[in-house]
Amino acid sequence: MANEQNSLILSTSPHIKSDESVRKIMLSVNITLVPAAAFSVYQFGLYTLLLYAVSIATCLVSEYVVVRLRKRTFTLNDGSALVTGILLVMVLPPRFPAYGVVLGAFVSIVIGKQIFGGLGNNIFNPALIGRAFLAATYPVHISQWILPRMSAAAVSGATPLAGMKFDGIVTPFSDLFFGTVSGSIGETSAILLILGSLYLLMKKYIKWRIPASIFVTVIVLGEIFHLINPAKFPGPVFHLFAGGLMIGALYMAADMVTSPITKKGCVIYGCAIGLLVIIIRLFGGLAEGVMYAILFMNAFVPLINRATKPRIFGTGVNHEY
């Protein structure tokens, strides 16, 4: 709009804004995911690259179509659909069929996000909704594992957690840490995920309380059970680095949209996730429980937010002095 000299702009205070933006946040997340994603392509072959492409394309297209149908103006360039697309693939098994990924990405965006009103309104983590939907839709494909290129184990294709649960095999720590084990596409390399998320932690894009309380709970509970029965229950380090806990705690539980906004709430949320992960892993029917733990706690976020509303300045204190 071209202004004449005296056409002043009116707006309410404040008149300056920080240079953070949703787009910047989402792009940072995408970029920090790149190392782990690249490593996964190396580990599991070019087929995974195809999956990434398919997933991202489906996410973007569905987002665009729904937004257009609903005659809303937000566009794709906020980059959140991209995050969903990448993360969805990262938690799927390496040889998941591509048509399944299309379905999953579509479900992530449409059922996981848009029906709640789109960006920012969703209750559940969209990528995990896609993953859970696929797990229930194609339960066979979701439990087919292959060995990575840099494999440490020679024999079975079972994930460290399944190996632990069903056969009592404990995978060495270093393999877990560097990701030379079988597992979902992007979850295996703990080190790359940690490195990537450090930047997000620094920028406070991740509420540090969430991963911190998940880790603490898992370590404490893991240790307790390990002490009770070391033969049956693996130690805390195994829990920390095996399966999807790293990617789950750092990227999925900490998704800002679906986690609590209060500090106390974040701690409660994180501890509960840690507790559920341990319960499902140790006593449940499934080998891995991070996804279900996060989804379950997502549902509680509105209640948590309400219960931990901070004390408003100047209320509820003794005003004697």
Added chain:
Amino acid sequence: MFIKGINGEEGEVIPVHGNSATVKIKANKACKKCNLCEQVSSTEMVVVAFMKKPVKKGEKVTLSIQPGTVVKSAAILYILPLFGLILGYYLGKFAGSLLHLRLKGELFPAAVAIVSLFLSFIPIRAYDRRKQKDSRFRVYIKES
């Protein structure tokens, strides 16, 4: 604001007495579509509500109560007796074994359990009577 039990319930003033009024309310709007409640005796209830400002007979009013009270009442009224039930069961079982009752199965403890469920309303009733004077449990007329 929120519909919380009686909080937000709308009713009609029947008579007014002193600083309170008797108000008749109709069934909760939560389930308009199924007419189930109508079959049970009461789709209406009558409460005595305190007035913050004068109302007239026949006036439509909205009732309210201190937030939190509803949930508390529900817990006392509905959860406490369940403890009575379970307690009664184990008491009955214990007593049965003491008395060497040769009753088959769990009939005796079950009966004790049910009796103790109803007995647990004695303390609840006492509590209720005490709370009658508690302002937190006072239903009052919010607006007309």
Added chain:
Amino acid sequence: MADTKSGDINTGNKSFSEFIKGFWKENPVLVMLLGMCPTLAVTTSAINGLTMGLAVVFVMTGSSVIVSLVRNIVPKQVRIATFVVIIATFVTMVDLFLKAFLLDLSKALGPFIPLIVVNCIILGRAEAFASRNSVWLSLVDALGVSFGFTVTLVFLGGIREILGMRTFFGMSVLGEGFEPWVIMLLPPGAFITLGFMLGAKNLIDRKMKERKKY
């Protein structure tokens, strides 16, 4: 609503409109949100939906007629008890019938046949309509509503069966190339499908209303 309000439409027309409205305008599942439990639980296939629906047709017509016959002699205080007894009697009859002649279906529907007893549609209708109207009207109303219910169940069951098992009433409809969606047979699939069906119904209603405007 206009038809129920204006007085002198002849009975034939009126009963027809009473019958029809159960399908769309007062569809028990999609509009009144009643009888959701069996709707969700038994619709893993179209045939289950159909059987359940027909069972409801039987119970509902039977009990509606009886209820409207006896409506004037039952005192209010024992109304619900009397009505549920009547309904439960019919339900037990259906149940015994299924067990005697259609054991497989009876197993598939599991405990949801007895649950017709408390199924909110039947009770709701029994009270709201049958207890206030003549025998004939109650009968028509019960038929309309229960057929509306049946159609909805078959529809929902059909979708779930097609996507979940590639078949419709047992006949193969989607080719081998389609990998069945197991989720459709599980609770989440039921909830989500019904949710979208409700949404679609609302959308169509809205579109129709808009069209009427112009």
Added chain:
Amino acid sequence: MSTRVKMILILTLFASISGGVLSIVYLFSSPLIEANLLEELKKSIFLVVPNAKDYDEKVIDEITYFECRDESGSTVGIALPARGNGYQGVIKLMVGLTPDLSRITGIKVLEQIETPGLGGRIGEDSFQNQFKGVQTEPAVEYVKNREPEKDTEIQAITGATISSRSIVSIINKNIQMLKDAL
């Protein structure tokens, strides 16, 4: 008539009418229903003990089992109903055994609510047929991701280890109980 009296009369009346009507319906339908159930039981027993033509119901230590005979009347096997927990809920089986309980002659899944297409595949013939001729001593076992090698082994369904394992352990447990009882 006061309402109270009317209340009592009406409810009593309706309740007893209902009782009466139902008992009549029941009288007519119960033979059919029982026949149905018997038919089913027979079918499953004869399925798991292939040569059987007739059976006797036996109860020992509260364990019910069926001793099967062929035309000649000699005992050809034992059908053992078994139940236990699966992945989602209860699984009920009929297990056919040789008279000395050393081999399985067949199994049939009677009831299960496992995930369709996954654990639900325990109901498929290809899975159940694996058990034919499997040795019960020392115990039935399952293997994953490879062909069975030993006589005691069956192959688990991929992605449904838990359901497969449940079947195996239900069989082992119930056979053991029967052995102990006999």
Added chain:
Amino acid sequence: MKLFSFQGGVHPAYRKELSGQREIKEAGIPEQLVIPLSQHIGAPCEPGVAAGDRIKEGQVIGKTVSFVSAPVHSPVSGKVKKIEKSFHPLGQKVLSVIIQPDDEGARDYMKPLGKNASELDPKDILTRITDAGIVGMGGATFPAHVKFSPPKDKPIDTLIINGCECEPYLTADHRLMVEMPEYIISGAKMIGKVLDVKEIVIAVESNKPDAVEKLEKAGDERDILCVLTKTKYPQGAEKMLIKAVLNREVPSGGLPMDVGVVVSNVGTALAVCESVRDGKPLIERVVTVTGNGVKNPGNFFVKIGTPVKHLIEQAGGTAGNIGKCIMGGPMMGIAQASLDVPVIKGTSGILIMQEADYMQEGYLPCIKCSFCVQVCPVNLLPSKLSVIAEARRWDLADSYGVNDCIECGCCDYVCPGKRPIVQFIKTAKIKVREIKEREKK
């Protein structure tokens, strides 16, 4: 040295270097002055002159009609041109006296009372403050004499002189403290005398060490304590300042006097000193004219009623295309619709921004990043409030404490979705008030 601070807050680019080292200059007398008769919180004044009257500098032209009000004086000698409704910096039209200055320089000040606070009668000082039309110069423009006469049951033990000036860009208070520290100290003592306080504290943000140095030199450590506070916005907000300095929390909906404190701006202290010492009513104040829209940013002594246009000329004229004219700082200031609005008693700065800086396209839904929650100094959930207001659920706004918001703008500043949170909150406040009033009826 310990830095006093509070929880939350933000640190935007301060940009104080634009005008921070410029000495205060006289802005001169414009061709015409527009003096609104409502320059304070409370009842507007009634005109005390008529069109055509000749008036002297310092003469009362707006008379108070109630206690919570402050008289308005003529800043110049001249002629009353007319009295009509005219634009006010707050947006509405307000009855104003329009004065054509002459160069006779006729003055009508009050009688000086004396220099030394300790020798004066507190009642006299208070009367003088009332007559001089002094209001809070920190922006709230609450009549000072009202603030300085707390009810008997609220004893005041501490006076905090607020020299934080936490708003970015503004340097008026800073320059005052550097250039006229004696006035401020002496004014502070006078206020202290009126309130009969035990302690007087001057709080200055740590980015103004020169001011502290000057103040400490001018004052006596036994009477007046200078403290440094952390450089963080909104350190100057009185609730935050009291929390930081004294660790007392002003109750929700309450005032500083509820915790025994009065907070006054350094400008207020100066005005008090001048009125007592020289009999000069509040007709002039220091204003920072800054921003990238003016050529030579600087600080000026400005006659109340001077139009913004005149000040821009004093600051070297405009640079580039002007996009926004803000009265006050960038965090809380009010955007002006025209350059003809006059400076009033509460105007601490004029911020002129180039167009390019200030067009933002729309805003996104809240992504619940909780940045806003982290920075809100009064512990609200701004994200929730903005969403509530967006959905027009005014009934919920109250229960989330919308009325406790001090509209500091921190939440708005950090929001990555660029959500106009403060505007949402302001709207909600209006609606909540409306609903409450309707309920009362």
Added chain:
Amino acid sequence: MEVILIFISAVLVNNFVLSYFLGICPFIGVSDRIESAVSMGFAVTFVLTLSAAITWLINRYILIALNVPFLEYVSYIIVIASLVQFVEMFIRKTSKTLYDALGIYLPLITTNCAILGLALFGALRDYSFIENIVFGIGAGIGFTLALVVMAGIREELDLADVPESLKGAAITLIIAGLLALAFMGFAGLISA
């Protein structure tokens, strides 16, 4: 131990609403406000447990003892319906103040599926008295949990830009589906 497993199973693994589809009507109807959800949940828990106790007695001492299994539905339902009606009067009589605070709740739960379903499942599974009661409590708590979580979400979504035609029951059902998806993580928890 058995009792604890029954409880956990009823609350989490086989949640009445989310995996047995019982009591859906009140679940949709009363899940729009947290406070009403909690109170409603408690009331349902109470009625569930009470019916668990009574129907166990009926089953043992009438249906099995007299060998009239076909009267199961009729006898359960008539007893439950009358009992709830009676209990309501009883509570109103003994605890007027508390009852008043709640408004009208009990009548509407007289007859939902959850209550009869509980009776039938209990009989089917051959629970002992105490097991049946714990099953009732567990089912009630599970119902309350689902109800309250849903209420929390719906209060949140009240403020969101949900597509017009999905508002209300439609989105509630879809969310219930997603919740059921999340609850699937607990499968196998008790059978292992």
Added chain:
Amino acid sequence: MGITILFVSLASMGGVGLILAVILAVADKKLAVKEDPRVEKALEMLPGANCGACGFAGCGAFASAIAAGKVSVDGCKPGGIDVARKLTELLGLDEAVSVSPTVARVFCSGGIKETVMDKVYNGIRTCISANLIGGEKACLYSCIGFGDCCEVCSFDAIHMDENGLPVVDLNKCTGCGECVKACPRNIIGLTGYDEVVHVYCRSFDKGPVAKKACKVGCIACKLCEKDDETGAVKVIDNLAVVDHEVNKAPVGSIRRCPTKVIRVSKPVSGYEDEFKEKIQLEAFEEKKAGTSK
């Protein structure tokens, strides 16, 4: 065996029924308060918008009040005269009801085309929020044009036109007043069906100022006052107002107004006759034809 079962079930069910009935009968001491059957009927007749215009919490509340004879039947604004008549019938009242239905009218003519836009507004696009800092138009009394009023109307009766002004669909408007409450600038008012001449401006600015801001505003020239033969038009505080108590159309003023801000509004359908009678339409149209030439 058959007979035994029949007997046993008859007896057991009968027994259960009896016991329960007795319990219920004993417990049934409190009788529910009876409800007036007319409430439901009345409720059926009401529009069911629960708008609250009647001053009650909703249609249901109003229905009970009506049945109890507590309020006058014409209380429901949205229902208008039809509902009032029906209710009269229901209650068997014989007194004729006289209701003067009202509709909302928008008292600003300055759309995008007519009013000077001298500012750029950057913020939430709702009227109430924009009003915090004055909106985009030069006239501070003008319609802001973001349509808060349309948003709140539950009868779909008010819409924004291309010129950025709300237009009321008089046939749909029920006079519930929600839009009046929503407008932060007091531009919408409720007026009787039969009050047809209005000043479509709310600016209190003096002539020159108003003129500068908007082409079609009231400029307080007082010509209308001069030419008003009925005495209904007065200029107060720089704005002309029509006194509707004077039950005559000020045709002279309408003709004279230089900015044509005093106008005759369209009749509500069904009220054409009253309308004609009131403003002597023929005469007016004749004159209008004359001036426009």
